[in-house]
Amino acid sequence: xxxxxxxxxxxxxxxxxxxxxxxxxxxxxxxxxxxxxxxxxxxxxxxxxxxxxxxxxxxxxxxxxxxxxxxxxxxxxxxxxxxxxxxxxxxxxxxxxxxxxxxxxxxxxxxxxxxxxxxxxxxxxxxxxxxxxxxxxxxxxxxxxxxxxxxxxxxxxxxxxxxxxxxxxxxxxxxxxxxxxxxxxxxxxxxxxxxxxxxxxxxxxxxxxxxxxxxxxxxxxxxxxxxxxxxxxxxxxxxxxxxxxxxxxxxxxxxxxxxxxxxxxxxxxxxxxxxxxxxxxxxxxxxxxxxxxxxxxxxxxxxxxxxxxxxxxxxxxxxxxxxxxxxxxxxxxxxxxxxxxxxxxxxxxxxxxxxxxxxxxxxxxxxxxxxxxxxxxxxxxxxxxxxxxxxxxxxxxxxxxxxxxxxxxxxxxxxxxxxxxxxxxxxxxx
Numbered sequence: 001x002x003x004x005x006x007x008x009x010x011x012x013x014x015x016x017x018x019x020x021x022x023x024x025x026x027x028x029x030x031x032x033x034x035x036x037x038x039x040x041x042x043x044x045x046x047x048x049x050x051x052x053x054x055x056x057x058x059x060x061x062x063x064x065x066x067x068x069x070x071x072x073x074x075x076x077x078x079x080x081x082x083x084x085x086x087x088x089x090x091x092x093x094x095x096x097x098x099x100x101x102x103x104x105x106x107x108x109x110x111x112x113x114x115x116x117x118x119x120x121x122x123x124x125x126x127x128x129x130x131x132x133x134x135x136x137x138x139x140x141x142x143x144x145x146x147x148x149x150x151x152x153x154x155x156x157x158x159x160x161x162x163x164x165x166x167x168x169x170x171x172x173x174x175x176x177x178x179x180x181x182x183x184x185x186x187x188x189x190x191x192x193x194x195x196x197x198x199x200x201x202x203x204x205x206x207x208x209x210x211x212x213x214x215x216x217x218x219x220x221x222x223x224x225x226x227x228x229x230x231x232x233x234x235x236x237x238x239x240x241x242x243x244x245x246x247x248x249x250x251x252x253x254x255x256x257x258x259x260x261x262x263x264x265x266x267x268x269x270x271x272x273x274x275x276x277x278x279x280x281x282x283x284x285x286x287x288x289x290x291x292x293x294x295x296x297x298x299x300x301x302x303x304x305x306x307x308x309x310x311x312x313x314x315x316x317x318x319x320x321x322x323x324x325x326x327x328x329x330x331x332x333x334x335x336x337x338x339x340x341x342x343x344x345x346x347x348x349x350x351x352x353x354x355x356x357x358x359x360x361x362x363x364x365x366x367x368x369x370x371x372x373x374x375x376x377x378x379x380x381x382x383x384x385x386x387x388x389x390x391x392x393x394x395x396x397x398x399x400x401x402x403x404x405x406x407x408x409x410x411x412x413x414x415x416x417x418x419x420x421x422x423x424x425x426x427x428x429x430x
Contacts, residue, residue, distance in 0.1 A: 009366060011375055013389040017208035021195075021220040028201045028379040029211035032372055038109045038204025038211075039372035040089075040102040040116065041380045046192040046226075047096045049165035049234040054179075056172035061137065061180050062188045063093035068129035071122040075129050078115070087112055089119070095165040096231060096314055097384075098193070103373070106205040113218035120193060121222050125185045134177060141171040148258035149324070151249050152425035156260045156320070159245055159421045161238055166316055194226030195219075201380035203372040235315035240264040241419050249425040256304060257327045257426035261337060262320030265414055268312040268385045274395075275402050275410040276310055276319065281357040282349050282407070283340070284308025284321060291344070292321060295336045302326075302333040314385065319414055327428050334422070341417040348404035358399055365395065 017029045048059045067089060069075045082088060087104035089112060100120075104112045144150045154169050161167030171177065200219070202211050240263050266272035284292040289307030296306040306323035321341075325333045368374045369392075382391050 010369065010392050011379060011389075012393045015208075016379060016389050017212060018383075018389060019212055021216055023195045023220050023223055025195050025198045025200055025215075025219065025222075026383060027212060027215050028199070028383055029208040029215075030203045030375055030379065031208050031211075032203055032205055032375065035205040035372055036106055037372060038104055038106045038112075038202060038206060039376045040100065040109075040112065040200065040202050041373070041376040042100040042116070042198065042200045043380060043384060044098045044100075044120070044193060044198045045096065045231060046098055046188075047094050047165070048168065049095055049231065050188070050192055050229070051168070051172075055176050055184065056168060057137070057170070057177060058172075058180055058184055058188055059098075059192075060093040060170065061133070061177075062125075062185045063091045063098050065125050065130055065133055065185060066091045066123045066189075067119050068133070069124040069126040070118050071124055072118055074124075075126060078119075081111070081115065085111065089115060091119070095168075096235070101373075109202070109204065109206060109211070110214045110218055113214055117219040117222050121224060123185075123189060125182050125189075127182060130182055130185070134180070137171065137177050138174065141174065141177065144171060146251060148249075148251055148254055148256065148425040149322075151251065152258040152260045152423045155247060155249055155425070156262065156421055156423045157318075159247065159423065160241070160262070160264065160318055161316065164235055164238060164316075166235075166238075166313065191227045192229075194224040195222050196226060196228065199380060199383050201376045201383070203375040203379070232315070238264065238316055240414075240416070241421055244418065244420055244422070246422040247424075248428065249423070250428065251426055254426040255326070256324050257330055257424055257428070259323045259325055259330065259334065259422070259424050260320055261322075261334070261420050261422045262318055263415060263420050265310055265317035265319035266312060266410075267317050268314060268381075269387065270312070270317075272410050272413065273312055274398055275406050276312075276414065278354065278357050278361065278399070278402055279344070279349070279407040279411055280308050280310040280319065281360070282353045283344050286353075286357050286360060291340050292323075292337060295340055296323060296333050300332070300336065302329040302336065306333065306337070327426065330424065330428075338417055341415060341420075345408075345411045345415050345417065348408045351404060354402070354404055354407065358402075361399055362396055365392070 051058050085108045089102040092099050102112050158167045284290040284307040292306050297303045304324040308321045311318050
């Protein structure tokens with residue numbers, strides 16, 4: 001490794017240590033010599049795609065119960081160990097992976113790594129904590145059923161992605177939630193959680209070689225076989241809709257209606273990703289939510305919020321416009337959104353608009369890397385999406401090469417105003 005890597009602020013091949021631990025875990029480590037803290041972001045490929053058909057939410061249930069007790073420390077002892085040193089550690093479940101996040105003082109990194117290994121390797125799933133968490137899920141499920149934005153998002157995902165993991169609900173039914181047992185949690189852990197294909201990304205005030213040494217010592221000894229499954233088999237290709245789809249979910253006594261309109265978008269590693277990011281910023285993010293925010297909210301006052309977003313994933317993605325509107329203004333707001341989409345897919349964006357969002361993207365990049373968490377998260381994503389260690393170094397050149405013509409070509413490829421999924425949730429006027 002180049003010993004002058006500290007001079008380069010942007011993470012890249014010269015200042016990121018990438019190495020396999022003895023048990024096969026991939027480690028990415030980078031020193032931040034100006035920090036006294038350390039951050040861990042990690043990933044294990046055992047997400048909700050592994051949920052049994054009759055127990056939706058099992059993977060998420062197990063993830064949230066992992067740090068509620070181990071064979072060595074009960075829930076209170078784990079909490080005291082973390083809080084006593086000002087550290088934190090959490091596990092979350094997504095469609096394709098568990099993600100872990102931890103933060104601590106640099107001197108406490110060995111302790112946090114050891115706890116991460118303990119939590120992943122020997123959870124006890126204590127009955128009292130499992131039942132407390134079950135009640136939390138049931139309460140969240142009840143709130144979800146009465147939240148227009150959450151219900152609209154869930155139905156949109158189902159209509160767009162179908163029965164694939166991206167289209168499944170976050171929560172199972174009440175019956176499914178109540179049917180999950182401690183034996184189910186232990187069985188899920190035994191089958192699917194292990195070091196194979198795990199990624200750990202660490203940034204902090206510790207030399208990278210020292211981070212490697214501590215990771216090897218604390219977690220390299222974790223040897224546990226898991227059931228190997230081809231993730232790709234669970235994420236079949238999904239095509240964009242070939243016609244418009246519109247649905248409404250009636251939720252009584254709501255003064256605000258949630259509206260979501262969208263279609264498929266590029267994957268994270270697609271060549272269309274960066275042009276779509278810049279284009280989406282112009283369409284519905286930059287400033288006061290871009291062109292859509294200007295037309296729908298600022299100029300016509302038809303929405304409480306209105307903007308667009310791009311979600312790029314490993315096996316798919318979506319491009320959406322979301323708004324919160326008074327039910328009486330629904331069709332007027334939807335017409336303005338459609339008009340902006342037609343304009344976006346038929347006319348080139350202006351050079352001034354594109355220059356503004358380029359400056360914003362390139363200017364915000366160094367700021368996002370100022371924190372250990374920003375650096376660690378970027379390194380993890382570069383590994384997950386196979387972007388290459390030089391991805392951030394190449395980004396300015398790639399962004400500057402994007403032209404109004406490329407934005408228009410990308411918009412036409414992914415957005416067809418005549419073939420969109422539209423979902424509303426809330427109370428329609430009689």
